[in-house]
Amino acid sequence: MSNIINKDFTYAVVGASNNKEKYGYKVLKDLSEASYKVLPINPKGGEILGLKVFKNILEIKEKIDVVVFVVPSEVTLKVLRKVKEREINKVWMQPGSGSEEVVEFCKKNNIEYISEACIMIQRINN
Numbered sequence: 001m002s003n004i005i006n007k008d009f010t011y012a013v014v015g016a017s018n019n020k021e022k023y024g025y026k027v028l029k030d031l032s033e034a035s036y037k038v039l040p041i042n043p044k045g046g047e048i049l050g051l052k053v054f055k056n057i058l059e060i061k062e063k064i065d066v067v068v069f070v071v072p073s074e075v076t077l078k079v080l081r082k083v084k085e086r087e088i089n090k091v092w093m094q095p096g097s098g099s100e101e102v103v104e105f106c107k108k109n110n111i112e113y114i115s116e117a118c119i120m121i122q123r124i125n126n
Contacts, residue, residue: 004090004114005126007036009065012057012088014079015097016040016070018048023094024070030120031068039064057082066090068119073099084109092119 017024031038040053069076076097090112098115106113
């Protein structure tokens with residue numbers, strides 16, 4: 001897991017949220033407060049924690065090292081196609097964001113993945 005958790009990496013958080021009760025907010029806040037470079041993604045756009053929210057992954061011009069999914073698996077699968085298009089090869093799927101189909105897509109497209117593990121816990125233990 002240590003090759004996906006790296007302070008030098010830029011993380012795109014798919015499913016970022018302004019709702020403090022949702023994990024899309026908690027994950028974004030956790031990584032941000034731990035000095036990781038994070039780019040929130042939510043189709044609604046706007047701003048979260050003072051960060052510009054991108055409406056989709058293709059809108060981000062800078063290099064993304066890891067995409068963190070905090071969305072239902074059906075959404076993960078749709079966004080993974082864009083991840084492949086952007087040639088990003090590392091993804092983290094928070095519990096509930098992955099599925100067999102998602103894992104197969106990652107394997108078939110040489111995308112390194114972590115599934116069913118919480119990045120906030122693994123970051124601390126790394």
